[in-house]
Amino acid sequence: MAGEAPELSAQERAGRPFPVSWDQFHRDCRALTWRLNEVGPFHAVIAITRGGLVPAAIVARELGLRVIDTVCIASYDHDKQGELQVLKGISDQAMKLGGGTGKGLLIVDDLVDTGKTGKLVREMLPDAHFATVYAKPKGRPLVDTFITEVSQDTWIFFPWDTALSYHPPLRDGAA
Ligand SMILES: O=P(O)(O)OC[C@H]1O[C@H](OP(=O)(O)OP(=O)(O)O)[C@H](O)[C@@H]1O
Numbered sequence: 006m007a008g009e010a011p012e013l014s015a016q017e018r019a020g021r022p023f024p025v026s027w028d029q030f031h032r033d034c035r036a037l038t039w040r041l042n043e044v045g046p047f048h049a050v051i052a053i054t055r056g057g058l059v060p061a062a063i064v065a066r067e068l069g070l071r072v073i074d075t076v077c078i079a080s081y082d083h084d085k086q087g088e089l090q091v092l093k094g095i096s097d098q099a100m101k102l103g104g105g106t107g108k109g110l111l112i113v114d115d116l117v118d119t120g121k122t123g124k125l126v127r128e129m130l131p132d133a134h135f136a137t138v139y140a141k142p143k144g145r146p147l148v149d150t151f152i153t154e155v156s157q158d159t160w161i162f163f164p165w166d167t168a169l170s171y172h173p174p175l176r177d178g179a180a
């Protein structure tokens with residue numbers, strides 16, 4: 006409607022950028038694994054795609070786990086959150102490994118923000134252990150293990166979503 010302010014994306018609302026390099030992400034995933042090693046053993050990893058695929062590979066490698074399943078959920082179109090869509094559920098085989106409730110299964114995602122995605126997967130696997138690399142305060146209560154908490158007004162930029170580019174000097178008005 007004319008005169009109405011344009012809707013801000015989640016990223017615009019967040020405002021504060023938190024860029025993460027591949028090196029930093031790898032280090033944070035390893036740190037997460039140190040913690041998870043105290044909690045396991047786990048039968049299998051359930052990666053929440055797509056962001057959970059990268060940490061799931063690193064965590065599974067470190068924990069010596071070879072069974073990895075996915076739950077495929079779309080929520081953000083780039084940086085706007087819409088209705089959650091479950092595009093693929095957890096396989097029957099993985100469900101069986103978790104005794105139907107997720108006991109002994111490790112759910113992995115890159116982050117929790119509002120917690121909507123995590124809540125949905127927790128409902129599917131109430132007894133699973135839920136780990137993320139990063140957590141914002143709203144989603145944090147849903148997570149069993151995470152490494153770094155960032156404020157709710159932060160937008161995390163992952164290395165697979167970004168590329169190196171020119172940044173103007175501060176004196177030319179760069180933020
Ligand atoms: O706590 P929430 O507010 O639900 O947000 C967290 C979810 O959002 C992102 O996924 P996204 O839906 O962008 O899909 P992607 O993993 O395929 O990038 C991220 O990877 C988490 O899964």
Ligand SMILES: O=c1[nH]c(=O)c2nc[nH]c2[nH]1
Binds near residue numbers: 118159162163166
């Ligand atoms: O790349 C991302 N960074 C974030 O901070 C975020 N929050 C939800 N979904 C997200 N995706």
Ligand SMILES: [Mg+2]
Binds near residue numbers: 122
């Ligand atoms: Mg995701």
